[in-house]
Amino acid sequence: MAEEFTEDELTLPPCKYEYLDHTADVQLHAWGDSLKEAFQQCGIAMFGYMTELDSVEIKQSSEIEAIGHDLESLLFHFLDELLFLFSCEPFLICSKVTITEFVTEGEEMRIKCKCYGEEFRIGKHPQGTEVKAITYSAMQIVNIPEKNTFELFVIIDI
Amino acid sequence: MLDELRNACRPGMVGGFLPGVKQIANVAALPGIVGKSVGLPDVHSGYGFAIGNMAAFDIDNPESIVSPGGVGFDINCGVRLLRTNLFEQDVLPVKEQLAQGLFDHIPVGVGSKGIIPMNAKDLEEALEMGMDWSLREGYIWAEDKEHCEEYGRMLNADPSKVSMRAKKRGLPQLGTLGAGNHYAEIQVVDEIYDKWAACKMGIEEKGQICVMIHSGSRGFGHQVATDALVQMEKAMKRDNIETNDRQLACARINSPEGQDYLKSMAAAANFAWVNRSSMTFLSRQAFAKQFLVTPDDLDMHVIYDVSHNIAKVEEHIVDGKPKKLLVHRKGSTRAFPPHHPLIPVDYQLTGQPVLIGGTMGTCSYVLTGTEHGMLETFGSTCHGAGRALSRAKSRRNLDYQDVLRKLEYLGISIRVASPKLVMEEAPESYKNVTDVVNTCHAAGISKKCIKLRPIAVIKG
């Protein structure tokens, strides 16, 4: 039951992330033209540490939802949901995530996101490093719309 | 460690993190701490607590806290050592086949799934029973349980305190080695420092072959820790617990959050023991098939199994009086002295064996616990090499092909799920484990017993 995807959905976004130094773990640094884009990039950065993303074809998609009481916890839960998607059914490895709903105002912040990729298969996808958990450690969210600067720093435990 | 400090002191750093030494100091300021917040020789920066950090809290003090950061994400990550009656000359001719055999038997790396069939009910039982589950199902031997911290089962485990999410993550991963610094190695006894203690462990001579398994509670433990951190954030606000570092999420031991964490942590610890037991079973199968004899005839007994990421209630002597403490050991191994009631009968005279795993291509050590360590560090010592270079730095400075060539030159067969990442785990990325062990020996908190040299490595 292969899913059908539009041309637009199959187009991968440019790479706006890097991996920074940390003694035992790795720090994801992602940026974008909007906070939403930075969030999306951060998600892909995490998947990029698990395998080589060129090997991932878009064959199926899954929808996730995350909530948080501030931006930090929103980012934390967003990444945690993505990690969960990979860790058990449907074992989805994604090369593209598209945030469809992005509420960062008010008491309860919310993200809805569509994740595109396929089931992780040893043999097809080179095994990278395993991400154990997302951490709040030294988490930084640079959100300055005036300067058009949106940057995220997250340490993932590996 | 000093690099960390230097980096942290550089002005204008964006996205920096706390250096290990500072983290140790922050832990020392937590409520209810007894004695010192100890940094072991392999210390480096971690999440909340440093890695290589031991801290004990007084159970009877209502202010005392328990912290998931003091255990780490990989709950009950630990090392198990199996001995064999084989010698190097028996194994060298078939080393490649044996390494491949182990690699075929033990699922490794990101996205690998366990090959021991499990359903949700099995998982619940395993979480409650720990190694008793493995015993009941026949995956391991009765003697294995005897040579394991806590006899391979934490009795306060309560699977009902564990989220569905953790169970979902754990189920497919039970019986898998994992990735990162986890490995299974075929090792050779390279040096014996304490003849009698080695003899008690069934190590008679140099050249004897052992198998070391380094793994933990996989996604299950990671999720338990993540869930607890979220819970504790709320508890900290409610109970007005103030810490120097926001990352030091914790809760009072007697609060619902604290108790729930201890119960789910115990379930994760049981998961890890079942996990290492499953891989013990698979390793024995691999050896048995290679040599066409039963694992029993190969005398493949567990020498010991240590956990180096765990919090446990223990009795210690503080100011001359016995006191119940909750001892957090993160990147730190329990090292109890001779005659301690909690160590197996076979090691009553020698002290508890302490297994220190090296890194790919470097030596590993077996130490024994000492009376001095019991007094100085509440019976704790180092856990391994500890990272020296960051992963990104390793990637930049080293080439994976060089690393593999060097291992080949050293006579080490390697089977690795992600060869392009081996430089992250290359010996150059870690502190010299020999220095770490020698420091612990000189400080008297543990005693050198056996040195092991790898001849084959299987990793994620």
Place this chain on the structure above:
Amino acid sequence: MCLFYGFVNNICSVVSVNRDNPVSGGINLFLKKKYQLIFKRNMAKRLLNALGYPQADSLNLNDEVTFKKIIVWLEINRVRSAPPNVLNTLKNFSARDWDNTYIRYKDGLGCPVLGTKLEELQWILGYAVQIETAANRNVYLKYAVENIQTSNVPSVVAENPLDKLDFRSKEFAEGIKELAKVLNIVPHSDPLVTLKAVRKVVTKRMAPDCVENPQKYILTGTPFPFQDADLGFDLNDSVLNQAAKILRMLYIHDLRELQTKANELIVAVQGITAYPKTDTKLGKSWILIRYARSD
């Protein structure tokens, strides 16, 4: 599910139950003598019967007055330990503080906290039986299992010749010393202690199976230089330290035996429960090597 849960504790608790229960000692001898035929009736009635309580078989133990009667009868005829004032209150069944006095009485006997009155009664009955047995030890000894077996063989004299031995005589002491010498045992100044050691060696090392297959019994392994081992404490006296070391060794030896028994128990249970399996779909070519320990 909790199959293996704390099995060592279970073993220990079994042992301690026996120790706390006064019934365990003399009861076997006592019952065997008089009332082997009435095993099917309930324990309390059997004990009452054995103690000679009138019409024990037809009693209703749940009846309060009957219960009080039994307690008083036991105290007057068998236990005989209550002070006069206590006994007087107990005798007065309608006394208001009868229950309190009874509680004081049974506590005085050392009865542990039990769930029901019937259990307490059983305990007190056991206590009475023990007193009775101890008072008539020699009578019951004849009926001990060992002695019954020998007395069934007609040619053997039922009397134990050892009973006539004078254990304090010089002759006996010399004999034991000689025997110890033959067996390579260092004699103790008390010949009875030496005899104990002799008995241990004879039963352990000279049993028929042991003589035939000595390999099965002789411990192998590398000896451990326990003299160099750290004792863990210092008594500031070399002789005491030496003694403490030996005690430690004996303790470790016992512990090892217990652990081995526990392991044997686990292996026995594994024989029923163990069925290791692997999913061939997930792994490579999987052929399981069966490795039951004993076969």
